[in-house]
Amino acid sequence: MCFPSLAETREMSGPRPVVLSGPSGAGKSTLLKRLMKEYEGVFGFSVSHTTRNPRPGEEDGKDYHFVTREKMQEGIDKGEFIENAEFSGNMYGTSKSSIEDVQAQNLICILDVDIQGVKNIKKTDLNPIYISIQPPSMEILEKRLRDRQTESEDSLQKRLEAARIDMELSKEPGVFDIVIVNDDLEEAYEKLKSVLIEEIEKVQDAKK
Ligand SMILES: Nc1ncnc2c1ncn2[C@@H]1O[C@H](COP(=O)(O)OP(=O)(O)OP(=O)(O)O)[C@@H](O)[C@H]1O
Numbered sequence: 001m002c003f004p005s006l007a008e009t010r011e012m013s014g015p016r017p018v019v020l021s022g023p024s025g026a027g028k029s030t031l032l033k034r035l036m037k038e039y040e041g042v043f044g045f046s047v048s049h050t051t052r053n054p055r056p057g058e059e060d061g062k063d064y065h066f067v068t069r070e071k072m073q074e075g076i077d078k079g080e081f082i083e084n085a086e087f088s089g090n091m092y093g094t095s096k097s098s099i100e101d102v103q104a105q106n107l108i109c110i111l112d113v114d115i116q117g118v119k120n121i122k123k124t125d126l127n128p129i130y131i132s133i134q135p136p137s138m139e140i141l142e143k144r145l146r147d148r149q150t151e152s153e154d155s156l157q158k159r160l161e162a163a164r165i166d167m168e169l170s171k172e173p174g175v176f177d178i179v180i181v182n183d184d185l186e187e188a189y190e191k192l193k194s195v196l197i198e199e200i201e202k203v204q205d206a207k208k
């Protein structure tokens with residue numbers, strides 16, 4: 001009997017997923033939206049579930065699956081999530097089907113999760129590339145979050161508290177494959193692209 005090599009097995013299982021993490025307001029969505037626009041048909045976003053309310057312009061099923069706590073807990077109890085966490089007073093989680101939907105299309109699956117999500121995904125066999133997007137400083141982060149005008153004062157303070165923990169943990173060796181400081185947006189975007197270009201080209205080549 002002939003078994004595939006490890007390299008062949010990886011090839012068969014499609015491109016490596018990407019986990020994007022970092023404090024709320026660091027610029028993950030901004031970078032991600034740009035990446036998905038430039039490389040249309042290469043990336044697929046893993047749509048998380050959350051119990052928070054939608055922001056103006058956010059679409060159910062596209063940005064998040066907006067659900068009640070009861071519905072979310074039901075899914076967790078049934079084993080439908082690969083990870084879930086409480087963040088800033090709300091529940092968030094990645095369902096197995098949100099990843100499978102993207103991987104079935106042979107796209108690079110992108111997950112946008114907090115640091116608890118990173119730790120929990122490390123316990124699975126997903127084997128993603130782990131990228132942390134960090135703000136240049138707490139002061140700049142606070143300004144970005146305030147300027148975004150999406151948070152109440154209470155939510156903002158909770159997010160800043162979580163950011164302090166996130167910024168410390170991101171310095172620990174081995175947690176992330178790369179930490180990108182999003183100061184100048186252009187520079188951060190170019191760095192992000194350079195980290196992902198190998199996987200991007202694999203998907204583009206497979207389409208030829
Ligand atoms: N390099 C940058 N310079 C200045 N402003 C930026 C930069 N990157 C992002 N921003 C702005 O900062 C705010 C926060 O960015 P964004 O919403 O992308 O953060 P996020 O990490 O996705 O946050 P969350 O985790 O809460 O979704 C946005 O208003 C965005 O326009």
Ligand SMILES: Nc1nc2c(ncn2[C@@H]2O[C@H](COP(=O)(O)O)[C@@H](O)[C@H]2O)c(=O)[nH]1
Binds near residue numbers: 022024092116
């Ligand atoms: N552990 C998880 N964290 C998630 C998930 N989806 C998003 N997030 C993180 O939550 C915060 C806040 O997001 P916001 O959209 O309310 O600003 C941010 O750090 C996201 O990365 C998830 O499925 N699991």
